[in-house]
Amino acid sequence: MARYLISFDDGAMDHIPEADWPAVAEASHAVVREAKAAGIWIFGGGVLRQQATIVATDGTTRLGPAPEKKAVIGGFSIIEAPTRAEALTWAARIAASCRCAQEVREIMHDPES
Numbered sequence: 001m002a003r004y005l006i007s008f009d010d011g012a013m014d015h016i017p018e019a020d021w022p023a024v025a026e027a028s029h030a031v032v033r034e035a036k037a038a039g040i041w042i043f044g045g046g047v048l049r050q051q052a053t054i055v056a057t058d059g060t061t062r063l064g065p066a067p068e069k070k071a072v073i074g075g076f077s078i079i080e081a082p083t084r085a086e087a088l089t090w091a092a093r094i095a096a097s098c099r100c101a102q103e104v105r106e107i108m109h110d111p112e113s
Contacts, residue, residue: 001080003042003107004087010049010074012100020099027097035079035090044077078107 016024035041052064052072065072077094081087084106091102 001082002084002087002109003078003080004084004091005076005078005105005107006044006087006091006094006102007073007076007105008095008098008100008102010047010072012074013098016099024097024099028094031090031093031097032077034093035077040079040081040086040090042078042080044075046075047073049074 013024032041032044051066054062054064056062075098077090079087079090081090084104087104087106091104095102
């Protein structure tokens with residue numbers, strides 16, 4: 001089975017009123033529980049809004065792009081699905097629960113991982 005990265009940009013959920021956050025959290029956690037029960041869930045979570053640190057090949061570091069200046073991932077799910085169509089179905093469920101559009105990308109197969 002192929003693995004898929006389902007993600008949304010940082011700020012994509014900024015339109016949600018504060019009072020709605022408990023309902024959004026419960027809805028998204030329900031989808032995760034269903035994905036786990038279906039045996040397709042690998043890992044996922046939200047990414048803290050912060051400036052990234054870039055680590056170069058020689059180990060040196062520098063500050064990376066700030067979320068306000070470049071599109072960065074705000075949250076993601078990694079699933080394993082038999083078809084792209086099924087991955088898109090799960091992405092639609094995640095989108096509805098999180099109240100924001102999701103991007104779906106197939107992860108390249110690596111026999112070592």
